[in-house]
Structures are given as C-alpha cells and as structure tokens.
Amino acid sequence: MKISIDHKSPIPLHLQAEELLRNMIKDPQYADGKLLPNEVDLAKQLAISRTTLRHAINKLVYDGLLIRKKGVGTKVAGVEVSSRSNNWLSFSQEMQARGIPVKNFELHISWVLPEGPVANFFEIAPDKKVLKLERLRGRQEGPFVYFVSYFHPRVGLTGEEDFKRPLYEILETDHSVIADLSKEEISARVADKTIAAKLEVESGSPILFRKRFVFDRGDRPIEYNLGYYRADSFIYTTESRREQ
Structure with a gap:
C-alpha cells in the first residue's frame, strides 16, 4: 500500500499520520501480528518527526487498535x-x-x-x-x-x-x-x-x-x-x- 503524507494539506500532520495508521492496520499483512514498520523508519519515510508519529500511534494504542511493547515494536491489537x-x-x-x-x-x-x-x-x-x-x-x-x-x-x-x-x-x-x-x-x-x-x-x-x-x-x-x-x-x- 502507498504510505505518504500530504505536507501541503491544511490537515495537521499527526491527524494524517493517525488516518494512515488506521488504513495500514486494515492491511491483511498486519492482521496476523506482524509488527508495523519501526518508528524511526516510518517517520523518515513520511518526512515527519518521531514526536508527531508517536502522537498518532499513542492515539491508536489508547483506542485499543495497536499494542506497543518496549524493545519489541508496535502491532495490531488483533482479537483483544x-x-x-x-x-x-x-x-x-x-x-x-x-x-x-x-x-x-x-x-x-x-x-x-x-x-x-x-x-x-x-x-x-x-x-x-x-x-x-x-x-x-x-x-x-x-x-x-x-x-x-x-x-x-x-x-x-x-x-x-x-x-x-x-x-x-x-x-x-x-x-x-x-x-x-x-x-x-x-x-x-x-x-x-x-x-x-x-x-x-x-x-x-x-x-x-x-x-x-x-x-x-x-x-x-x-x-x-x-x-x-x-x-x-x-x-x-x-x-x-x-x-x-
């Protein structure tokens, strides 16, 4: 799937990142517990700061859609x-x-x-x-x-x-x-x-x-x-x- 953010859009970057993540976790390749791309690589690919990306990830963790484990990574919450x-x-x-x-x-x-x-x-x-x-x-x-x-x-x-x-x-x-x-x-x-x-x-x-x-x-x-x-x-x- 295409992973990008429109830096010219009036929509705040963290909201665009959140929507992008919501679309990513619908992808079948992540449904079986495969880890999402790590924050450093994903932030670099999207040309946004890690703080902005982490803001979006934290929102989905709060919503129960993602699970983050220190030293492991972030994955879809699955059946939880x-x-x-x-x-x-x-x-x-x-x-x-x-x-x-x-x-x-x-x-x-x-x-x-x-x-x-x-x-x-x-x-x-x-x-x-x-x-x-x-x-x-x-x-x-x-x-x-x-x-x-x-x-x-x-x-x-x-x-x-x-x-x-x-x-x-x-x-x-x-x-x-x-x-x-x-x-x-x-x-x-x-x-x-x-x-x-x-x-x-x-x-x-x-x-x-x-x-x-x-x-x-x-x-x-x-x-x-x-x-x-x-x-x-x-x-x-x-x-x-x-x-x-």
Missing part, C-alpha cells in the same frame, strides 16, 4: 477487546458500539442467599435471597469473559427476563430502574480450576478481575458484579482529566 471506564455501558452495548459480535456460551439464573460482601453492599439481611445471573461470553472463536451478577431485590427482576438483551436496557425498560453510577475495582489474579475451565485457559493463568458496584439515580445499590477476563484477550482502559 478494549473497554473504557468513562461513559460506561453494559457489556452488550459496548461491544455493539465497537462492532464486535458477542456470543453467549453459558447463561444461568438462580436465587441464592447472598454472601457477606453482597449482603453488606445491598444492606440486606443474609437470609434474604437475591437473583444471581452468570454469563460466559465472548466471540465466535471462544469465551473471554465470565460475569457473575447479583441484584438487589428492590430492582424487581424475576429471572424470566430475556437476558440476551442488554442488561441495563432490561432494567430501565422493564423495571424503570436506571443504572446511573458505576464504581469499580480492578486487579490481577490467577485462574482457579473453575474459572480456567470456563475461559479455556490453563489453571494458574493470569486473568483480569473486576468488581463493579452499580447504583441508581438515588445512589441506591442495584447490582454487584464480578467479571473474570482472559488476560490475553482484553484491555481495560481508563481515562481521567486533571482538574485545573
């Missing part, structure tokens, strides 16, 4: 999925927005007595049952995330809902409950035998573990969610702006 913590959506809504088809490998619904952390979060008695929703989800090629969600009895879920629909759409449309605030804890873990079997990895493999605490517009707890992600198939991106 990126999730951002700002402007959060349900998993189904986020994957739909990214054009990623989602397959449900398992879906289990049950009524259980809440364990201590769940009962404490919901501020309910431990002998009051809550709805538990378990979902194993991923691409057609295989699962990459296992979700376990518990819901406050106040929400009104019966277990008869069609949970193939986006979760927060169900809550809002069917039960007039609007998920408004999400607080999250993210950590690294090793997969035990149960999680390893579900995610199709070796027992002891590294996984990304995320707790999500969801509240309604009245700051009342509505969902306690645990997510177990394959470390080789998921990137979690956060965004923050420094206060002036």
Whole structure:
C-alpha cells in the first residue's frame, strides 16, 4: 500500500499520520501480528518527526487498535477487546458500539442467599435471597469473559427476563430502574480450576478481575458484579482529566 503524507494539506500532520495508521492496520499483512514498520523508519519515510508519529500511534494504542511493547515494536491489537471506564455501558452495548459480535456460551439464573460482601453492599439481611445471573461470553472463536451478577431485590427482576438483551436496557425498560453510577475495582489474579475451565485457559493463568458496584439515580445499590477476563484477550482502559 502507498504510505505518504500530504505536507501541503491544511490537515495537521499527526491527524494524517493517525488516518494512515488506521488504513495500514486494515492491511491483511498486519492482521496476523506482524509488527508495523519501526518508528524511526516510518517517520523518515513520511518526512515527519518521531514526536508527531508517536502522537498518532499513542492515539491508536489508547483506542485499543495497536499494542506497543518496549524493545519489541508496535502491532495490531488483533482479537483483544478494549473497554473504557468513562461513559460506561453494559457489556452488550459496548461491544455493539465497537462492532464486535458477542456470543453467549453459558447463561444461568438462580436465587441464592447472598454472601457477606453482597449482603453488606445491598444492606440486606443474609437470609434474604437475591437473583444471581452468570454469563460466559465472548466471540465466535471462544469465551473471554465470565460475569457473575447479583441484584438487589428492590430492582424487581424475576429471572424470566430475556437476558440476551442488554442488561441495563432490561432494567430501565422493564423495571424503570436506571443504572446511573458505576464504581469499580480492578486487579490481577490467577485462574482457579473453575474459572480456567470456563475461559479455556490453563489453571494458574493470569486473568483480569473486576468488581463493579452499580447504583441508581438515588445512589441506591442495584447490582454487584464480578467479571473474570482472559488476560490475553482484553484491555481495560481508563481515562481521567486533571482538574485545573
């Protein structure tokens, strides 16, 4: 493919470089994990500074389209999925927005007595049952995330809902409950035998573990969610702006 930048164009060089990179990663030769040209050579070929090129690369890394490894190089992110913590959506809504088809490998619904952390979060008695929703989800090629969600009895879920629909759409449309605030804890873990079997990895493999605490517009707890992600198939991106 032709690799060049129009230096006479009013479009800033870093934006042209970003668009060029977006076109490059669509090329089949990079789809199998082949490294992109190194920064020095590519910047020289485009007649731009390494700083300008790095600006464009960083944007695509942030968007989850490229992976950069120090001492190795930059390559297309491939099957990895990126999730951002700002402007959060349900998993189904986020994957739909990214054009990623989602397959449900398992879906289990049950009524259980809440364990201590769940009962404490919901501020309910431990002998009051809550709805538990378990979902194993991923691409057609295989699962990459296992979700376990518990819901406050106040929400009104019966277990008869069609949970193939986006979760927060169900809550809002069917039960007039609007998920408004999400607080999250993210950590690294090793997969035990149960999680390893579900995610199709070796027992002891590294996984990304995320707790999500969801509240309604009245700051009342509505969902306690645990997510177990394959470390080789998921990137979690956060965004923050420094206060002036």
